[in-house]
Amino acid sequence: GAVVSQHPSRVICKSGTSVKIECRSLDFQATTMFWYRQFPKQSLMLMATSNEGSKATYEQGVEKDKFLINHASLTLSTLTVTSAHPEDSSFYICSARFGGDGQPQHFGDGTRLSIL
Amino acid sequence: AQSVTQLDSQVPVFEEAPVELRCNYSSSVSVYLFWYVQYPNQGLQLLLKYLSGSTLVKGINGFEAEFNKSQTSFHLRKPSVHISDTAEYFCAVSELDDYKLSFGAGTTVTVRA
Numbered sequence: 234g235a236v237v238s239q240h241p242s243r244v245i246c247k248s249g250t251s252v253k254i255e256c257r258s259l260d261f262q263a264t265t266m267f268w269y270r271q272f273p274k275q276s277l278m279l280m281a282t283s284n285e286g287s288k289a290t291y292e293q294g295v296e297k298d299k300f301l302i303n304h305a306s307l308t309l310s311t312l313t314v315t316s317a318h319p320e321d322s323s324f325y326i327c328s329a330r331f332g333g334d335g336q337p338q339h340f341g342d343g344t345r346l347s348i349l
Numbered sequence: 350a351q352s353v354t355q356l357d358s359q360v361p362v363f364e365e366a367p368v369e370l371r372c373n374y375s376s377s378v379s380v381y382l383f384w385y386v387q388y389p390n391q392g393l394q395l396l397l398k399y400l401s402g403s404t405l406v407k408g409i410n411g412f413e414a415e416f417n418k419s420q421t422s423f424h425l426r427k428p429s430v431h432i433s434d435t436a437e438y439f440c441a442v443s444e445l446d447d448y449k450l451s452f453g454a455g456t457t458v459t460v461r462a
Contacts, residue, residue: 239392265448276439276452277393326392330448335381335400338450340392 239341256327
């Protein structure tokens with residue numbers, strides 16, 4: 234089945250640090266990748282949608298200068314949390330899908346980000 | 350825009366008992382429907398999806414769901430649960446011309462021996 238790899242699985246760092254999270258589709262070419270944020274005991278909140286070679290589309294209320302997304306190839310998207318602060322601590326999950334009607338999103342295992 | 354309501358936030362169930370997780374959606378257009386499972390500290394795994402055709406959809410791990418257009422529901426069922434089914438379950442919907450997913454709030458299933 235379709236596999237999405239997300240790294241790192243956990244990050245602990247000091248306030249002010251920038252953190253990069255990678256999302257790779259291992260066995261398919263992802264036309265679209267998505268980045269979500271999940272707070273404890275809550276559902277997933279879509280942050281942005283990215284297509285290979287084009288700028289990401291951010292959801293309302295998500296700071297694009299804070300959460301930089303790069304989708305450099307059909308198998309790799311990165312999310313960089315710039316100058317992270319404690320309020321950015323969360324569980325970040327990526328997903329990817331390939332083209333075609335009804336194709337589901339395939340999710341990575343998430344990254345637990347803790348900012349001290 | 351579409352929305353998803355999962356009617357039960359928590360469902361405790363005994364091992365080998367049946368379970369049903371309820372999901373209702375609202376949308377002005379036709380939709381695709383999905384159920385995902387999330388184990389602790391992991392991403393989401395697709396259980397099953399409804400695109401078209403037969404309203405009864407079978408998925409992995411013995412789960413099935415039934416699409417009811419008139420009631421705008423997509424309830425998930427399993428006839429006999431295992432301890433390993435303890436997880437968070439999310440119902441999600443996307444409109445046919447939009448691949449974004451709208452998720453329900455999730456249902457926590459706790460299976461006890």
